Amino acid sequence: MKNVIVACGSGVATSQTVASKVKRILDENNVRANVEAVDIKSLDSYIRSADVYVSITKSNKEYEIPTLNGIAFLTGMGLEEEKQKLIDALK
Amino acid sequence: MEVLQNAVQYVLDMGASVFVPIIMLVIGLIARMKFKDALSAAIIFGVAFSGMTLVVDYMLSAISPAAQTFAENTGINLTSVDGGWTTAAAITWSWPFAFLMFPILVIINITMLAFKWTKTLNVDVWNVWGKIFTAILVTYLSGSIVAGFIVASIQVIVELKIGDVWGREVEDLTGIPGVTVPHHMTLVASLLYPIDKLMDKVPFLNKKMDAEALRDKLGVFAENHIMGGIIGLLLGLAASYSIQESLILAIQAATALTLFPMVSKLFMQALSPISDAISDFMKKRFEDREILIGLDWPILAGRNEIWVTAIIIVPVLLLFAVTLPGNTVLPFGGIINLSIVVGAVLLTRGNLVRMIIYGIITAPVFLYISTYFSPYITRLAKETGAVNVEEGSMLTWSTIENGEFKLFFANAMNGEWWAILASIGWLAIFTYFVIGRQKDNDKYFAEDIEEANS
Numbered sequence: 001m002k003n004v005i006v007a008c009g010s011g012v013a014t015s016q017t018v019a020s021k022v023k024r025i026l027d028e029n030n031v032r033a034n035v036e037a038v039d040i041k042s043l044d045s046y047i048r049s050a051d052v053y054v055s056i057t058k059s060n061k062e063y064e065i066p067t068l069n070g071i072a073f074l075t076g077m078g079l080e081e082e083k084q085k086l087i088d089a090l091k
Numbered sequence: 092m093e094v095l096q097n098a099v100q101y102v103l104d105m106g107a108s109v110f111v112p113i114i115m116l117v118i119g120l121i122a123r124m125k126f127k128d129a130l131s132a133a134i135i136f137g138v139a140f141s142g143m144t145l146v147v148d149y150m151l152s153a154i155s156p157a158a159q160t161f162a163e164n165t166g167i168n169l170t171s172v173d174g175g176w177t178t179a180a181a182i183t184w185s186w187p188f189a190f191l192m193f194p195i196l197v198i199i200n201i202t203m204l205a206f207k208w209t210k211t212l213n214v215d216v217w218n219v220w221g222k223i224f225t226a227i228l229v230t231y232l233s234g235s236i237v238a239g240f241i242v243a244s245i246q247v248i249v250e251l252k253i254g255d256v257w258g259r260e261v262e263d264l265t266g267i268p269g270v271t272v273p274h275h276m277t278l279v280a281s282l283l284y285p286i287d288k289l290m291d292k293v294p295f296l297n298k299k300m301d302a303e304a305l306r307d308k309l310g311v312f313a314e315n316h317i318m319g320g321i322i323g324l325l326l327g328l329a330a331s332y333s334i335q336e337s338l339i340l341a342i343q344a345a346t347a348l349t350l351f352p353m354v355s356k357l358f359m360q361a362l363s364p365i366s367d368a369i370s371d372f373m374k375k376r377f378e379d380r381e382i383l384i385g386l387d388w389p390i391l392a393g394r395n396e397i398w399v400t401a402i403i404i405v406p407v408l409l410l411f412a413v414t415l416p417g418n419t420v421l422p423f424g425g426i427i428n429l430s431i432v433v434g435a436v437l438l439t440r441g442n443l444v445r446m447i448i449y450g451i452i453t454a455p456v457f458l459y460i461s462t463y464f465s466p467y468i469t470r471l472a473k474e475t476g477a478v479n480v481e482e483g484s485m486l487t488w489s490t491i492e493n494g495e496f497k498l499f500f501a502n503a504m505n506g507e508w509w510a511i512l513a514s515i516g517w518l519a520i521f522t523y524f525v526i527g528r529q530k531d532n533d534k535y536f537a538e539d540i541e542e543a544n545s
Binding site for chain 2: 008009010012013016017020021037040041042055057058071074077
């Protein structure tokens with residue numbers, strides 16, 4: 001199964017909010033994947049086993065896997081576009 | 092009436108891990124969630140409580156004996172063990188009146204938006220716990236639940252007002268437009284604001300520093316298991332444990348700090364349907380208005396200055412903890428002091444040197460306020476049955492967010508004259524900050540545009 005990770009400052013609140021939302025969107029679209037909220041301080045060790053990274057922060061670092069804009073999931077602005085990218089990346 | 096009282100008492104006696112899920116289930120059904128989903132969220136909440144109880148008990152059973160031995164050997168009495176904000180949040184949710192805060196929050200925010208007293212729509216429903224936490228401390232100190240909710244309501248209002256201020260800083264620091272961080276901990280910036288104005292006049296303190304290189308070198312220390320391991324080892328050695336025992340304590344401490352967030356995110360998982368429903372409800376009402384959407388602080392977590400400052404002040408906090416007379420707090424779970432760095436990064440617009448200075452000068456204040464509130468936090472843990480705290484030791488949070496606000500207003504509600512004056516003073520400085528900072532921002536961002544045009 002593919003893995004989606006969402007990172008925030010502690011891996012507790014914001015990342016879990018987004019992760020729950022991502023999980024619901026995937027369920028609605030019948031896409032099976034693990035979604036995990038992680039601590040941004042340990043991001044480098046999680047990103048190796050991930051297929052999609054949903055980012056809540058702006059970073060200069062480039063990752064090899066598709067990176068989505070997590071803010072869209074929080075504010076609802078630009079959400080449809082990110083949803084599509086998410087589903088495409090996991091198909 | 093008596094039957095009702097007995098029924099309520101019966102439910103409360105089962106402890107937070109049962110009655111809060113029951114409340115959740117009822118709220119879920121009222122919000123027309125499917126029974127299956129509401130039940131799932133309710134049970135996850137119970138699991139979060141039980142899990143948190145396990146981990147906090149585990150932490151206390153490992154750390155408390157070492158802290159006590161350290162105290163016996165040295166006379167330095169650090170018996171209030173710091174469970175960090177994750178522990179504070181867990182026991183806060185276990186307060187019987189916690190859920191009353193949700194409607195209060197929604198009503199205040201919608202009213203203020205309707206009257207154009209704010210442009211911030213706070214959809215960060217997780218941090219409702221911070222307002223409940225204030226309500227609890229005020230209730231304990233003043234003996235009045237009404238007073239608790241009054242102060243918590245004031246907190247909601249000042250958070251929205253500071254949200255109005257931060258929109259531009261957040262866009263400047265993260266590049267994300269239309270959002271802000273109306274987080275309680277950023278209010279520390281208002282008290283630091285006069286100092287920051289003075290620092291503007293010091294040439295050396297205006298230099299921008301590159302935090303990225305430092306972050307790459309130091310970043311690994313901010314990881315929970317490494318931080319926990321180091322503190323556990325230091326504590327073991329300080330308590331004159333043998334090398335063997337110290338290493339065992341190091342792993343136990345690392346385990347506790349690693350598991351805290353893992354268990355804590357279960358709370359968010361359980362709350363997520365409610366928080367979605369509330370934020371959708373509020374967003375829908377103001378779709379066509381220009382508003383700032385208030386989010387939790389981690390949208391700033393990509394700023395390296397935050398982590399570099401937090402790590403640099405860890406030894407400072409430890410050093411103050413063992414040297415400050417009267418301090419009883421042993422910093423542990425809350426040692427990554429987000430309560431200063433997030434406010435400081437916004438206030439200083441990412442100026443690393445100033446952030447470190449603020450981290451250092453505020454460290455004693457954090458420790459003393461935590462010492463002051465530790466009996467009340469311990470009382471909450473005991474009363475709700477959330478955590479076992481042994482006689483002779485206490486539970487606390489070393490870096491309580493905006494503790495001055497809680498200290499002043501709680502004592503003011505208790506009728507203390509000094510505190511009433513201090514609360515008025517606090518509001519005056521806050522007002523000075525909100526007005527002054529908006530002017531500063533107008534100037535700061537106007538210069539930016541000029542530079543871009545030239």
